[in-house]
Each structure stands twice: as C-alpha cells, then as structure tokens.
Amino acid sequence: MFLKxxxxxxxxxxxxxxxxATLADLxxxxxxxxxxxxxxxxxxxxxxxxxxxxxxIYQVLKEAKGKKISSTFIGLPAVAEEFKFKKKxxxxxxxxxxxxxxxxxxxxxxxSDQKVAFWAGAKGCGLILNCGTGCxxxxxxxxxxxxxxxxxxxxxxGGAFFIGQxxxxxxxxDLDGRGQKTLLTKLIFxxxxxxxxxxxxxxxxxxxxxxxxxxxxxxxxxxxxEDKVAKGIMVEAAKEAILAAKxxxxxxxxxxxxxxxxxxxxxxxSEIFLKEVKKEIKKIAPRVEFIIPKKEPVAGAVKLAIEExxx
Numbered sequence: 001m002f003l004k005x006x007x008x009x010x011x012x013x014x015x016x017x018x019x020x021a022t023l024a025d026l027x028x029x030x031x032x033x034x035x036x037x038x039x040x041x042x043x044x045x046x047x048x049x050x051x052x053x054x055x056x057i058y059q060v061l062k063e064a065k066g067k068k069i070s071s072t073f074i075g076l077p078a079v080a081e082e083f084k085f086k087k088k089x090x091x092x093x094x095x096x097x098x099x100x101x102x103x104x105x106x107x108x109x110x111x112s113d114q115k116v117a118f119w120a121g122a123k124g125c126g127l128i129l130n131c132g133t134g135c136x137x138x139x140x141x142x143x144x145x146x147x148x149x150x151x152x153x154x155x156x157x158g159g160a161f162f163i164g165q166x167x168x169x170x171x172x173x174d175l176d177g178r179g180q181k182t183l184l185t186k187l188i189f190x191x192x193x194x195x196x197x198x199x200x201x202x203x204x205x206x207x208x209x210x211x212x213x214x215x216x217x218x219x220x221x222x223x224x225x226e227d228k229v230a231k232g233i234m235v236e237a238a239k240e241a242i243l244a245a246k247x248x249x250x251x252x253x254x255x256x257x258x259x260x261x262x263x264x265x266x267x268x269x270s271e272i273f274l275k276e277v278k279k280e281i282k283k284i285a286p287r288v289e290f291i292i293p294k295k296e297p298v299a300g301a302v303k304l305a306i307e308e309x310x311x
Contacts, residue, residue: 011301014039021056034059075116119300121293126260158241164212
C-alpha cells in the first residue's frame with residue numbers, strides 16, 4: 001500500500017464500561033482521542049455495541065478532514081470468545097453507519113480487546129492477564145493462540161465481579177451470624193450510607209453490574225488492614241487468575257521460554273493480589289517478564305493499526 005506522511009490510522013479499544021478511539025499518525029503519535037459508552041457485544045448486543053463504537057470513531061474522524069485513513073484496528077470484548085467467527089457481521093453492521101464510511105477506504109481489522117491490551121505493553125508473542133471487571137488470559141506464540149476464562153460475569157473467576165460477589169456473601173453471612181465478623185460490613189455500609197440490611201440488598205440488586213464489581217475495592221482496603229475474610233477473598237481470586245494463566249502457559253509450552261506477560265486491569269492494583277500472582281507464575285515460568293503498561297490500552301490498537309500496513 002502506497003503511504004504518505006500525512007496518512008492517519010485509527011485505533012479503538014472497546015470495553016464493558018467505555019469505548020476509546022484515537023486518531024494517530026504513522027509514527028504512532030496520538031492526535032485526537034474520544035470516549036463513548038460500552039461496546040461490549042455480549043452485554044449490549046451487536047446493534048447497540050456497534051452504535052457506540054461508530055460514535056467513538058466518528059468523533060476522531062472529524063479531526064481528519066481531507067486526510068486518508070490508511071488503517072483502522074478495532075479491539076472489542078467477546079471477540080475472542082463467542083464472536084470469534086462473527087467479525088464479518090460486526091463489519092457489516094459498522095458499514096451501516098455512513099458517517100464513518102471513510103475508514104473502509106483503508107484497511108479495517110477487528111479483533112479482541114485482549115490483543116489490544118497486550119500490544120499496549122509488548123508486541124508479537126506473549127501472554128496477557130487481564131483482571132478488571134472480569135478475568136481473562138490470552139496468549140500468542142507464532143501461529144498458535146490459547147485462551148482461558150473471559151466467559152462473562154457468571155464465570156469470570158478472579159475478576160472484580162467475582163470478588164464483589166464473595167464480598168456480598170461474606171457481609172450477609174456476617175449479618176446473619178453464619179460467618180466470621182468482617183471489616184467489610186462496616187466499610188461498605190459507611191461508604192454506601194447504609195443503615196439497614198434491606199437497604200444494602202436494594203442498592204445491590206437494583207444495579208448489580210455497577211455495584212458488585214465496585215465492592216472489590218473495599219475488599220482490597222480491608223485486606224490491607226489484615227481483615228481475615230477480605231484477605232481470604234483476595235487470595236482466592238488470585239488463585240483463580242493464576243489457574244487461568246497456568247493453563248495458557250502450559251498450552252503454548254511457555255514454561256521454559258523467555259516470556260512477556262502483560263498485566264492489566266483494576267484488580268491487579270491490589271498489592272496482595274499482584275504479589276500472589278507474580279510468585280506463583282514465576283514457579284511455572286521462571287523466565288517470565290512482568291509488564292504493567294504505562295499507556296492506556298488503546299495505544300496497543302494504534303500499534304496494531306500501523307502493523308497492519310506492513311503486511
């Protein structure tokens with residue numbers, strides 16, 4: 001493909017809470033960034049997710065009048081799972097939004113948000129452990145891929161939703177006298193300004209997808225204050241994440257290789273969680289290099305958009 005210095009690329013990082021799009025030059029310099037609502041295919045459905053995606057792209061396209069978009073790389077949740085073979089459907093839905101038709105004059109690649117996050121910290125072959133609202137591990141070695149977890153809130157062991165559920169259960173056990181007393185009850189009731197049990201239930205059940213993952217923050221705070229229940233939950237979550245990572249490491253025979261492991265997601269900000277993860281993964285893959293990206297994941301989408309032009 002013949003390129004000019006004023007050609008641009010677009011990188012998009014779709015997520016469960018927001019979609020981030022960027023306009024960049026061929027050196028990777030970001031010229032414009034826009035944020036819209038979630039583009040999670042599983043949670044919103046194809047039409048609504050793509051609508052939010054198209055709006056994010058449109059917001060950065062407005063800065064590229066008279067410029068050619070040579071390549072667009074879009075990373076979306078659930079593309080590594082149930083939407084793996086539906087990329088053509090996603091592209092077809094995206095083409096319905098005429099305001100972004102300009103991007104289809106260049107290359108357009110749709111892949112998983114996991115690949116985007118990995119390339120924000122490394123590139124080529126390696127592994128990503130993403131522990132945010134959910135938990136997913138994805139690895140690449142030459143022409144092979146391996147993937148574990150990432151199956152949504154009913155089965156995302158190790159992520160914030162998993163931790164939040166455990167916190168919710170622990171608080172109710174504390175209140176019922178069925179379980180140990182825990183600092184979690186006091187911390188969360190104070191933060192949410194709760195005085196009665198039924199108020200707690202109302203707040204959680206009316207907005208579980210927002211409230212439940214947020215409880216993980218208090219679990220980490222309580223664990224730092226040596227609360228046994230909270231520490232137990234954080235360690236249990238870490239073990240689940242480790243289990244997922246080990247499965248991918250074994251699948252791709254990474255045990256003895258020099259391995260880049262990119263760590264992303266809010267849960268990995270927990271010291272107790274991160275320490276446990278690093279310790280156990282080192283045992284199975286001693287040559288691992290842990291990478292915590294300094295840039296937002298969308299930077300990986302920009303890199304991948306530029307990489308597409310080399311093919």
